[in-house]
Amino acid sequence: MTAPPPCVFVVxxxxxxxxxxxxxxxxxxxxxxxxxxxxxxxxxxxxDVPGCVVLDLAxxxxxxxxxxxxxxxxxxxxxxxxxxxHADVQESVQAMKHGAVEFLTKPVDxxxxxxxxxxxxxxxxxxxARRSELAEVRKRFAKLTPRESxxxxxxxxxxxxxxxxxxxxxxxxxxxxxxxxxxxxxxxxSVAELxxxxxxxxxxxxxx
Amino acid sequence: MAITWIPIFxxxxxxxxxxxxxxxxxxxxKRTGELAHLAFSVIAFSxxxxxxxxxxxxxxQSPGEFGExxxxxxxxxxxxxxxxxxxxxxxxxxxxxxxxxxxxxxQVLSLILNFLLHPNIHRNPWAAVEEASLLLLAVFVADxxxxxxxxxxxxxxxxxxxxxxxxxxxxxxxxxxxxxxxGGSVPSVFLHAxxxxxxxxxxxxxxxxxVLRAARLATLLQKNEELIxxxxxxxxxxxxxxxxxxxxxxxxxxxxxxxxAVADLYGTTVDAMIGKTSGDFNKNPQxxxxxxRADLEVLDTLKEKLNPEEKITDARGQIRWLQTVKxxxxxxxxxxxxxxxxxxxxxxxxxADLEVARQRNELAHFSRLTMLGVISGSIAHxxxxxxxxxxxxxxxxxxxxxxxxxxxxxxxxxxxxxxNKRAGEIIQGLRLLLRNGESRRRRxxxxxxxxxxxxxxxxxxxxxxxxxxTGFTPATPKVEGDQVQLxxxxxxxxxNACDAMAGNPAGDRKLHVAVEPTADSCVEVRVVDHxxxxxxxxxxxxxxxxxxxxxxGLGLGLSVCRKIIQSHGGRLWAANNPGHGASFQFxxxxxxxxxx
Numbered sequence: 001m002t003a004p005p006p007c008v009f010v011v012x013x014x015x016x017x018x019x020x021x022x023x024x025x026x027x028x029x030x031x032x033x034x035x036x037x038x039x040x041x042x043x044x045x046x047x048d049v050p051g052c053v054v055l056d057l058a059x060x061x062x063x064x065x066x067x068x069x070x071x072x073x074x075x076x077x078x079x080x081x082x083x084x085x086h087a088d089v090q091e092s093v094q095a096m097k098h099g100a101v102e103f104l105t106k107p108v109d110x111x112x113x114x115x116x117x118x119x120x121x122x123x124x125x126x127x128x129a130r131r132s133e134l135a136e137v138r139k140r141f142a143k144l145t146p147r148e149s150x151x152x153x154x155x156x157x158x159x160x161x162x163x164x165x166x167x168x169x170x171x172x173x174x175x176x177x178x179x180x181x182x183x184x185x186x187x188x189x190s191v192a193e194l195x196x197x198x199x200x201x202x203x204x205x206x207x208x
Numbered sequence: 209m210a211i212t213w214i215p216i217f218x219x220x221x222x223x224x225x226x227x228x229x230x231x232x233x234x235x236x237x238k239r240t241g242e243l244a245h246l247a248f249s250v251i252a253f254s255x256x257x258x259x260x261x262x263x264x265x266x267x268x269q270s271p272g273e274f275g276e277x278x279x280x281x282x283x284x285x286x287x288x289x290x291x292x293x294x295x296x297x298x299x300x301x302x303x304x305x306x307x308x309x310x311x312x313x314x315q316v317l318s319l320i321l322n323f324l325l326h327p328n329i330h331r332n333p334w335a336a337v338e339e340a341s342l343l344l345l346a347v348f349v350a351d352x353x354x355x356x357x358x359x360x361x362x363x364x365x366x367x368x369x370x371x372x373x374x375x376x377x378x379x380x381x382x383x384x385x386x387x388x389x390x391g392g393s394v395p396s397v398f399l400h401a402x403x404x405x406x407x408x409x410x411x412x413x414x415x416x417x418x419v420l421r422a423a424r425l426a427t428l429l430q431k432n433e434e435l436i437x438x439x440x441x442x443x444x445x446x447x448x449x450x451x452x453x454x455x456x457x458x459x460x461x462x463x464x465x466x467x468x469a470v471a472d473l474y475g476t477t478v479d480a481m482i483g484k485t486s487g488d489f490n491k492n493p494q495x496x497x498x499x500x501r502a503d504l505e506v507l508d509t510l511k512e513k514l515n516p517e518e519k520i521t522d523a524r525g526q527i528r529w530l531q532t533v534k535x536x537x538x539x540x541x542x543x544x545x546x547x548x549x550x551x552x553x554x555x556x557x558x559x560a561d562l563e564v565a566r567q568r569n570e571l572a573h574f575s576r577l578t579m580l581g582v583i584s585g586s587i588a589h590x591x592x593x594x595x596x597x598x599x600x601x602x603x604x605x606x607x608x609x610x611x612x613x614x615x616x617x618x619x620x621x622x623x624x625x626x627x628n629k630r631a632g633e634i635i636q637g638l639r640l641l642l643r644n645g646e647s648r649r650r651r652x653x654x655x656x657x658x659x660x661x662x663x664x665x666x667x668x669x670x671x672x673x674x675x676x677x678t679g680f681t682p683a684t685p686k687v688e689g690d691q692v693q694l695x696x697x698x699x700x701x702x703x704n705a706c707d708a709m710a711g712n713p714a715g716d717r718k719l720h721v722a723v724e725p726t727a728d729s730c731v732e733v734r735v736v737d738h739x740x741x742x743x744x745x746x747x748x749x750x751x752x753x754x755x756x757x758x759x760x761g762l763g764l765g766l767s768v769c770r771k772i773i774q775s776h777g778g779r780l781w782a783a784n785n786p787g788h789g790a791s792f793q794f795x796x797x798x799x800x801x802x803x804x
Binding site: 014016017019020021023024026027028058059060061063085086106107108109110113 | 585588589592593594595596597598599600601603604605607608611613616620623626627667670671673675
C-alpha cells in the first residue's frame with residue numbers, strides 16, 4: 001500500500017490571494033486544495049492524508065487561530081503555516097505556542113513560502129511516521145499482562161531480579177520468566193532497548 | 209316802426225356773431241390743432257354775413273337787386289354749411305363721412321348752379337339741390353348727435369343736447385326759411401337770425417366752457433408739476449439714502465436712473481452717470497458683458513432675474529460681491545424698454561461665509577486625518593491584499609515560464625492587472641481622503657460610495673469579529689455632494705459602530721449598513737449596530753463636540769459628521785434600536801436631475 005501524495009490546504013477568504021498562493025505552490029509541484037473558510041477546511045480535510053495548511057489569520061466568522069484551537073482539541077494538528085496581512089505580536093506568539101510551524105506575512109516571497117511548506121510537509125511526514133511507530137509500540141505494550149507490566153516498571157527503573165522478587169514477594173525465577181516474556185512481547189533484545197521503547201511509549205518507571 | 213327796429217336788431221346779431229367768431233378764431237389759431245374752434249369761428253362769420261344779407265334783402269327796392277343779393281347770400285350759407293360739417297366732425301368726432309361728402313358736393317353744386325341760373329337758384333327746379341343738401345345736413349347732424357348721445361363718455365350727452373340741438377334747430381330753421389322763400393312769402397329776419405344767434409350763444413358758452421376747463425387744467429397741471437417735483441426730490445433723497453445700488457437702464461444699456469450708492473461705487477456723481485453705460489465706468493470688460501447679457505435677458509424674457517452672487521469691480525479696482533435683482537418695467541404694449549435693478553453689497557457677508565466654510569473644511573480635514581489614523585491598519589491591510597496577490601501571481605508565472613508551462617500564464621497576468629488596478633483605486637481613494645481642499649460637489653451614487661468606504665474598513669470589521677450585512681437599493685437616486693466628506697461620515701459611523709460592539713461576545717457583533725430612497729425625494733443611509741446603545745438622555749449629546757465615550761477619542765467625529773451632512777442640506781440623527789444597539793442614519797436630498 002503506497003501512501004497518498006501530501007496535500008497542501010490553502011485557507012483564505014480573499015479570493016485573489018488564495019488563488020495566487022495556490023498557483024505558487026502548484027508551480028513548485030505541490031498538490032493544493034483551496035478553501036474559502038475554516039469551516040470548509042474542516043469539512044474537506046482528511047486526517048489520513050498527509051499534508052499541511054497555509055492559513056489566513058483574519059477571516060470572517062472563524063479565524064485562523066480559532067481553527068488551530070479546534071484542530072488541537074481534536075488531537076491531530078497538521079503543521080500550520082500562518083499567512084497574515086499584518087503581524088500582530090500577540091497573535092503570532094499565540095499561534096506559535098499552539099504549534100504553528102511558520103508565521104509569514106503577506107506579501108510572501110515564493111521561495112520562503114515553498115520552503116516553509118516543504119519543511120511543514122517534512123514535519124508532517126516525520127510526525128506521521130513517529131505516530132505510526134508509537135502506535136506499533138503501544139500495541140506491543142498492550143499485550144503485556146498486569147504482572148508483566150509491573151515487572152517492566154521495576155526493570156526500567158534499574159532493579160535487579162532479586163530485588164524485584166523481594167519487592168513483589170516472589171522468587172527470582174518467576175521474575176526471570178516474566179522478564180523474558182516482556183522482552184519477547186516488546187521485541188527487544190537488551191535492557192537498554194527496553195528502556196528506550198518504554199520511554200517512547202511513555203511507560204513510567206517505578207520510583208521507590 | 210318795424211322798419212327802424214329790424215335793421216338795429218340785425219346789426220346787433222351780426223355784431224354778436226362777428227364777436228363770437230373773432231374770439232373763437234383767435235383761440236383756434238393760438239391753440240393749433242383745435243380745428244373745432246376755427247370751424248366754429250367760420251360758422252359765426254358766415255352767420256354774421258347771412259344776417260347782414262337778410263337785412264339787405266329786406267331793404268331792397270327792386271326784384272333784380274333782391275335776386276342779386278340772394279344769389280350772394282348763398283356764399284356764406286354754403287361756407288356755413290361746410291364749416292358746420294367740419295365742426296361736427298372735429299368737435300364731436302362723429303357723423304358719417306359719406307354723408308358729409310354728399311352734403312359738401314350738393315352745396316358746391318348748388319353754389320355753381322346759383323351763379324349759372326338767373327337771378328339765382330330760387331324759384332327754379334334746381335333749388336331742390338340746395339334743399340336736399342340742407343335736409344341732409346339736418347340728417348347728418350341728427351345722426352351724429354344720436355351717436356354722441358349713446359357713446360356714453362362724460363359730458364357727451366350735455367354737449368350733444370346743447371350744441372347739437374341748437375345746430376339742429378338752426379338747420380331746421382334754414383330749411384324752413386328756404387321753403388318759405390320758395391313759397392314766395394316775405395323772408396322773416398326773425399326766422400333766420402334768432403335761431404342763428406341762439407345757436408351761436410349756446411355753442412359759444414359750451415366752447416368757452418371747454419376753454420375755461422382747459423385753463424383750469426393748466427393751473428392744476430402747474431400745481432401738480434410742483435407737487436411732482438417735490439415728490440421727485442423726496443424720492444431722490446429716499447433712493448440716495450438707501451445703501452443698496454438702485455439703477456435703471458434702457459435697451460441700449462444707458463443708465464436712466466442711478467442712486468448715490470451706484471455713483472459712489474463707481475467713484476462718480478449721479479448726474480455724470482445718466483445716459484452713460486456700465487462700460488464707461490467699469491474697467492472689467494467681462495463684468496460689463498455679463499451685466500449687459502443679464503439686462504437684455506430681463507428685457508427680452510420680461511421676467512425678473514435674481515443673481516445671488518455677482519462680481520463687480522469698483523472705482524478703486526477692488527472686487528465687491530452683489531446680490532442683484534433685475535426686473536423689466538413693462539410698457540402699455542406689453543414690452544419692456546427699461547430694466548430696473550437693485551443690488552445688495554454682500555461682500556462682507558460672503559467673506560464671513562467663506563471663512564466659516566474654510567474653517568468647517570479645516571475641521572473636517574482634521575477629523576478625517578484622525579479617523580484615517582484609526583483605520584490606517586485596515587487600509588494598509590486592504591492595500592496589502594492585492595499587493596500580496598500580485599507578488600504571488602507574478603512569482604508563480606515566472607516559475608511556470610521557467611518550466612515552459614505557458615498554459616495558465618495568460619490568466620495569471622490578467623489577475624495581476626486586476627489586482628494592481630484595485631490597489632491603485634485604494635490609493636486613489638486614500639489620496640482623496642487625505643487631501644485638504646475646498647469642498648467639491650458632484651453627483652454621487654451613495655451605493656457606490658458606501659461600498660467603497662466599507663472596503664476601506666473591511667479588515668477592521670474582520671478583525672473586530674463583526675458580521676457585516678448590507679442592504680443596497682439598486683435604483684437609488686444620485687445625490688449632490690462631496691465624495692470625500694460623505695465617505696468620512698460613513699467611515700466614522702462604521703468605525704463607531706464596530707467600537708460599540710467590541711465588548712459584545714463573539715457572534716453577537718452584527719453590523720448592518722443600508723442605502724435606500726425615501727418617500728420625500730431623499731436618500732437615507734443607515735448604520736445599525738448591535739452594541740450597548742446610547743443612554744436615553746445622551747442621544748443628542750453625542751453630536752456635541754468633545755463628547756466622547758472613547759478613551760483615545762477627541763469627540764469631534766460625530767459633531768463634524770453632523771456639520772458635513774447639514775452643509776449638504778441633509779440630516780444626521782441617532783436612535784436606539786427596539787431590540788439591541790443603536791442606529792445612526794442620515795438623509796441627503798436626491799439630486800434634482802434624479803428626483804422621482
